[in-house]
Amino acid sequence: MAMEIEFDVVDGFGVREKLDSLEIVRPILVKNVPGDCSGGQNPGVLLQALTAPGMPSLRSGYPYPGYTGALLEERNPRSIRSVDSVAVDLVYRLRVTQASGINTWSLTDSTQTAHLITYVSADGSTSLLVWYEPTATDSQNVPPASSTTVQTVQRIVGVQKINTYRVLKAASTMRGDDWATVKDSIHDAAGKINSDTWGSHGRGTWLFLGPSTKTFDPTQSVVQVELNFLQDKNGHFPLLAYVNEKGVHPANSITEKKLRDRSPAGPPVVGAIKTGRGLTLASIYQETAFSGLFSFTP
Numbered sequence: 001m002a003m004e005i006e007f008d009v010v011d012g013f014g015v016r017e018k019l020d021s022l023e024i025v026r027p028i029l030v031k032n033v034p035g036d037c038s039g040g041q042n043p044g045v046l047l048q049a050l051t052a053p054g055m056p057s058l059r060s061g062y063p064y065p066g067y068t069g070a071l072l073e074e075r076n077p078r079s080i081r082s083v084d085s086v087a088v089d090l091v092y093r094l095r096v097t098q099a100s101g102i103n104t105w106s107l108t109d110s111t112q113t114a115h116l117i118t119y120v121s122a123d124g125s126t127s128l129l130v131w132y133e134p135t136a137t138d139s140q141n142v143p144p145a146s147s148t149t150v151q152t153v154q155r156i157v158g159v160q161k162i163n164t165y166r167v168l169k170a171a172s173t174m175r176g177d178d179w180a181t182v183k184d185s186i187h188d189a190a191g192k193i194n195s196d197t198w199g200s201h202g203r204g205t206w207l208f209l210g211p212s213t214k215t216f217d218p219t220q221s222v223v224q225v226e227l228n229f230l231q232d233k234n235g236h237f238p239l240l241a242y243v244n245e246k247g248v249h250p251a252n253s254i255t256e257k258k259l260r261d262r263s264p265a266g267p268p269v270v271g272a273i274k275t276g277r278g279l280t281l282a283s284i285y286q287e288t289a290f291s292g293l294f295s296f297t298p
Helices: 043-051 176-189 256-261
Strands: 004-007 014-017 021-031 071-079 086-095 106-118 129-132 153-156 159-175 206-214 222-231 239-241 273-276 279-282
Touching: 043 071, 043 086, 159 176, 176 206, 176 222, 256 273, 256 279
Parallel strands: none
Antiparallel strands: 004 021, 014 021, 021 086, 071 086, 106 159, 129 153, 159 222, 206 222, 239 279, 273 279
């Protein structure tokens, strides 16, 4: 007869709490094992049980919601004084993170897009200028100067642009007590941008969208934590453009690059604005240091 597995019919199910993991022991019964399994000194008889159809493979996840991150790391056959049956203790381990040294994070890096209107070229140095003069020739590539006989009309025009943003998700499994010690400071950082250089990324380039948590244990002894971040390579400092009553952005407005490079170079200080002719760069997000709060970097 072929070997068969019966789950959850053998005594011995248990959980062990350790400093760095939760250990789950799930005994199963393997029936119709060839040979005499009742005792003896031949390991091969017991090891046959590991080849039974349906035997969970090493590194597979624990089949229960909230603990699927626990991986099967040991399969331990043992005699139960039966001629043709063997008990196998399946040992799953769920690695948990301690708040005193958070370093076990799984990072997922993805991209999302948004549509916006831009009035400048790729590097922000040139305004998107359109001009018209009825007498201009087809070979003329600069607007002629206006005079009593030449009336050149110039406009800076906004065009639609697809902007890409990095999305960073950091996931970890923590003890409930450890999460409780840091959750207030992490929740407080939600909606803020980095005030420091985070990894190789300058001030204001990352916005923390906040944490999400999940637990399936009423005592919240284990908490799954996910932290979400959104990057803007130019910084989360919105650029405002002046348009007149006709919806036209004046042709002699300062370019975005000149505004950003103007001393002091870079974005405005916290809570301030940086203005130029027709453009304003604004600080609208509160800021906090990410390096001291998060042990990982993008």
